[in-house]
Amino acid sequence: MTERIREFLRNRREDGPCLVVDLEVVRDNYMAFARSLPDSRVFYAVKANPSPEVLSLLASLGSSFDTASVVEIEMALAAGATPDRISFGNTIKKERDVARAFELGVRLxxxxxxxxxxxxxxxxxxxxxxxxxxxxGAGAEWPLSRKFGCEPSLAVEVLEHAHRLGLEAYGVSFHVGSQQGNPQAWDQALASAAGVFRACAERGIHLSMVNLGGGFPAKYLRDVPAVETYGSSIFEGLMRHFGNAIPETIIEPGRGMVGNAGIIEAEVVLVSTKSAEEDIRWVYLDIGKFGGLAETMDEAIRYPIRTPHDGDEMSDCIIAGPTCDSADVLYERTPYALPVSLAIGDKVLIEGTGAYTTTYSAVAFNGFPPLRSYHI
Amino acid sequence: MTERIREFLRNRREDGPCLVVDLEVVRDNYMAFARSLPDSRVFYAVKANPSPEVLSLLASLGSSFDTASVVEIEMALAAGATPDRISFGNTIKKERDVARAFELGVRLxxxxxxxxxxxxxxxxxxxxxxxxxxxxGAGAEWPLSRKFGCEPSLAVEVLEHAHRLGLEAYGVSFHVGSQQGNPQAWDQALASAAGVFRACAERGIHLSMVNLGGGFPAKYLRDVPAVETYGSSIFEGLMRHFGNAIPETIIEPGRGMVGNAGIIEAEVVLVSTKSAEEDIRWVYLDIGKFGGLAETMDEAIRYPIRTPHDGDEMSDCIIAGPTCDSADVLYERTPYALPVSLAIGDKVLIEGTGAYTTTYSAVAFNGFPPLRSYHI
Known part of the structure; x- marks a missing residue:
């Protein structure tokens, strides 16, 4: 929580939940990445928070952009990025979208x-x-499936195929899993990447770049290592596996760039119990899984929640959203302790919500509008 | 698949997935409910598909409306429903939304x-x-949590409290779980409801109505019992538990009203394998969990998928959406058999998608627009 956000919320009068992002925190995060990984180019993962204010700020600071679609490419360009600072990072693209990106000048x-x-x-x-x-993906909090990527042995074939078809076989990317709490997680992936570099070199193809992906965590309830720790751990990994031929590197922070810059203000709509015998309270907020907190799916991301009664006695609650969908429950398997004095109408602050909230929110589920946001 | 939808899709030229709903199927479904439960008032669950065309059609047929928010109330009114045909069915309401509903004439x-x-x-x-x-909720395919409702013993207190505060303690509602495959599922709930009626009567409060909720299934991959079977099973349950004092009843079909009326046309963006050794194909569509197929969460709803190659040899696939989110996978735990000849660029038809798709779709995740829809 920053003083600027506190001041903004103090003057806010409208009804309904909203996200407020402090751009000064985003700026600080960018500088920390640039300082901690001085030899890496930063490609901000636009999907984490594509607001024009965030994109313009990062473009002005010199960031490049990792994009998932033509619309995101257009947004990065509109924010002032040149096409050589844009990567079309989605491995699942329609050919006509590749063509459109190419027309727009994208070459990566x-x-x-x-x-x-x-x-x-x-x-x-x-x-x-x-x-x-x-x-x-061991050590990550957001599930990493096998959806993206292939086995390293197949990657060699894929890159050779690219080379034969006249493309520049430029490098290797990986992702160690989102909200990765272990700075050592990059080591194994760097070993695999170095293996692909060697196997390609044996076929006469000389790769140049390792894309280290994202995974840099935002602080939620638990403390996370500083970006500097990740930087030095990654640098050691590069030296260990690439020796004196360290490649160009790219990082793609999303959550780590904007997660801790945002706070959602929400309202307690109802507090109740299900029977006279049960102690556990149900706390219903005016935001839920379909209003921007999709990352509570399977209770993956556990956001810190501040209330006006912090310091009072606490007791366990199940926290749910406002829709008529029974799946719209945020925390139930692992109940969440909140003050016993929490009451209907109280405003709560959900921290660490600058990433993966606004654009995930449903367009109109149950008639509720998408999450409103302010970038100050 | 109806001939009208086939004709519409034949003439469609734009890019991107879309939902097409055949209003004649919605009309048939309404008539089947009216015929099978002739003594129940139908309150269509607006959240299932709030398109103006669906609401206007149902209003003209005489349907009432179960709403989750003030916006849904306004939409039902705009479609021609009078306020006495609207229930504010969400148990989680801001007091100012209750006041607004009251101003609009809602009294239930x-x-x-x-x-x-x-x-x-x-x-x-x-x-x-x-x-x-x-x-x-046993027998339901979409998870039913304890989010809504209270134990029957507490319900008696709640209704007595309402009575004391000058409200009309009107009745009891329950929900047997969405996509409920067992027509007997209402029996146990009716027994509980009858118990609440008796306990209230002992306190001098005479309830009038049982809201039988929704849960009526749409046909996905498996066959489901006809609405008539549900109707007679429910009627038997009412006689068994209420004897010769059968109360007024309400039903709230949503999925059962519009689910089978809609088809999503989507495109195969990529087909690949993860290594030279693995057989299982990954099939990536241009629609996924965040583009309207949210109900594939935990692989709950398994939609039928038609391809241009049906009849060819089949093999198991993992089906995923187009976003850069590793959680955007539709079917993986239980792979989905699709024709081996399925190719990039093929159009596929996802059936039974008239309910719980459009409004669930994310406002702009990864830059992808919300699901487009046509009601014909």
Whole structure:
């Protein structure tokens, strides 16, 4: 919570939940990344928070942009980024979207299979491609499936295929899992990446770049290591696995760039119990899983919640959203302690909500509008 | 799939997934409910699909409306419903929303605890309230939590509290769980409701109405019993538990009213495997969990998918959406058999998607627009 956000909320009069993001925190985060990984280019993961204010600020600070769609490419351009600072980082692209990105000047594309390479070769000839490899994601709080990437042995084939089709086989990417609490998590992935570099070199293909992905955590309830710790751990990994031929590197922070910059103000709509015998309270807020807090899915992300009664006696609650959907429950398996004095009408502050909230919110579920946001 | 939808899609030229709903199917569904439960008033659950075309059609057929928010009340009124045909069925309401509903003429409110009764008594004096009771939801495909309702013993207190505060203690509601495959599921809940009626009568409070909720299934992959079967099973339950004093009844179909009326057309963006050794294909569509298929959460709802190659040899696939979110996977734990000849660029039809799709879709996640829809 920053003084600027506190001041903004003090003067706010409208009804309904809202997100407030302090751009000064975003600026500080960018500087910390730039300082902690001085040899890496920062490609901000636009999907984390694509607000024009965040994008313009980061563009002015010199950031590059990792984008997931043509719309995100257009937003990055509108914010002042030149096309050479944009990566089309989604491994799942329609060929006509690759063509549109190419028209817009983008020359850097993610791939993870031969079919995707062929789309890029046809629609964005001569471009750079990097191949995403699978990584186990141990230590991450947001589930990492095998959705993106391929086995390192297949990556070598994919990059060779790109090379043969006239693309520049540029490098390797991976993702150690979102909200990654272990700075050592990059080590194993860097070992795999170095293996792909060697296998490609044996085929006469010289890769240049390792995309270290995102995964840098935001502080929620638990403390997380500082960005500096991640920076030095990654640098050691690079030296260990690449020796004196350290490649260019890219990082793609999203959550780590904007997560802790935002706070959602919400309202307690109801506090109740289900029977005369049960102690556990149900606390219903005016925001839930479909209003911006999608990352509470499977109770993955546990946000800190501040109330006007902090310091009072606490007791366990189940926290749920305002919709008529029974799945719209935030924390139930692991109940959440809140002050016993919490009452209907109280405003609560949900911290660490600058990333992956606004754009996840449903367009109109139950008639509720999408999450409102202010970037100050 | 109806001939009208087939014809519409044949002439469609735009890019991106879309939902097409055949209003004639909605009309048929309404008539089936009216015929199968002739003594029940139908309150369509607006949240299932609040498109103006659906609401206007149902209003013209004589339907009433179960609403979750002030916006949904306004939409039902705009579609031609009079306020006496509207229930504010969400048990989680801000007091100012209760007041706004009262101003709009609504006089029927759901409650499940004393605090909610007090809001209604203050903001909508003299109105009718029904108390939702908990129900175990066995046999339902969409998870039913304990989010809504209270134990029947507490319901008696809640209704007595309403009576004392000058409200009309009108009845009891329950929900047997969405996509309920067992027509007998209403029996146990009716027994509980009858118990609440008796306990209230002993206190001199005579309830009038049982709200039988929704839960009526749409056909997805498996066949479901016909609405007639539900109707007769419910009628038997009413006779068994209420004898010759059968109360007024309400039903709140949502999925059962519009689910089978809609089809989503989507496109195969990518088909790939993760290594040279693995057989299982990953099929990536241009729609996923955040683009309207939220009900694939935990693989709860398994939609039928038609392809241009149906009839060819089949093999197991993991099906995923187009976003850069690793959680955006539709079916993985239980893989989905699709034709081996399925190719990038193919159009697929996702059936049974008329309910709980459009409004669940994210406002702009990854830059993708919300699900487009047409009601014909």
């Amino acid at each position: 594309f993610a791939v993870d299979c031969a079919a995707e390479v062929e789309k890029v070769a046809r629609a964005a000839p001569g471009s750079r491609v990097f191949c995403r490899i699978l990584c186990d | 409110f759901a409650v499940d605890c004393a605090a909610e009764v007090e809001k209604v008594a203050r903001a909508a004096p003299g109105s009718r309230v029904f108390c939702r009771i908990l129900c175990d």
